[in-house]
Amino acid sequence: MKIIDRLSSGKVTVSCELFPPKAGKPLEDAKRIVRETAKLSPSYISVTCGAGGTTNDNTIEIASEVQRACGCTALAHVVCMGSTKEKIAAQLRQLKSHGIENVLALRGDVPLTGDTSRDYEHASDLIEEIARNHDFCIGAACYPEGHPESPSLRNDIDGLKRKIDAGAQFLTTQMFFDNNILYNFMFRLLRAGVNVPVTAGIMPITDARQIERTIKLSNASLPQRFYMIVDRFRDRPASMKQAGIAYATEQIIDLIANGIDNIHIYTMNKPDIAGSIIHNLSEIFDNSVS
C-alpha cells in the first residue's frame, strides 16, 4: 500500500513512529514493541534510521516486521548523510525485497566532525535519485519553525519546494507544541504553492527529563502553558505522564478540528502512551481513520 493514497483519502490518518535498536543489539524487544504498536491499528508505522547507515539493517528488519509479521504498512526512513550511491541503492533493493513501498528520504544531521558524504548534499538529491530509479512512495521532512541551518523560514520553504520538485509526495513535520506555529506554516506552504499532504508530528512529553533533549534535537519552542505543566508535575512521574498524554490529546483534537487530517505520533517506542492517546480519541479516530 502506498501511503500517499491514504494521506490523500480525505479521512483522518494516525501513524506511529518507532526507532530500531542500534546495530548489533538484539531485536526481540523491538519486535515486541512493533507488535504492540500494530495492535493500535495505525494507518502506518514509520521506522527511523541512523545517519551513515548505523542502523540501516535494523531499520529494514523492523520495517519488515511491521509489514510482514503485523500486516501494517511500513514507512522506512532512508538517510543519505555519510552514505554512498551504492549503499543507498543496496538499501532500497533490500526494502523492495521485503515488500516495503514507502520511504521517508532524509539528509540526516551533519556530524560534529563535519565529515559529510560527497554523493549527496541534500535530501532533494536523494529524493531525485529514488524517484528516477525506483518505485517508492517518497516522503520528506519539514520544519514548522524552520530547520536550524536555515537563515529563514522562507529559505527553508524554498528547500522544501526543491524536495517536492524532486519527487517528494508528502511531508512529515518536525514536532511542535504550539498548534498556531503549524497553522502559520501551513499558510506559508499554501502561499508558496506547496500542496502535498502534510502529516503533523506530535511528540507526547511524558517525562520531564525528555524536555531538554527534545528541544535540543528539534529546535521546537515550548509554550508557557507547557512549561507550567512541567513545573508543576516534574517530580511526580505518574502525574507528568498523565498530563503529557492529555496535552498531546488536546493538541490532536485542535488539529483535527482545524482540518489537519494527518497525525503522526512520535511514540519513542512507548506503545502504552500512543495507545492512551488513541484511546482518548477513539470516537474521533474510529469515525474517520483510514
Ligand code: FAD
Ligand atoms: P534537507 O532537506 O537537505 O535540509 C537540510 C537543510 O538544507 C535545511 O536547512 C534546508 O532548508 C536546506 N536545503 C534543503 N534542500 C536544499 C537545497 N537543494 N539547496 C540548498 N539548501 C537546501 N534523522 C536521522 O538521522 N534519522 C531519521 O530517521 C530521521 N527522521 C526524521 C523524521 C522527521 C519527520 C524529521 C522532521 C526529521 C528526521 N530526522 C532524522 C532529522 C533530519 O535528518 C535532520 O533534521 C537533518 O538535519 C535534515 O534533514 P532533511 O532531510 O530535512 O535535510
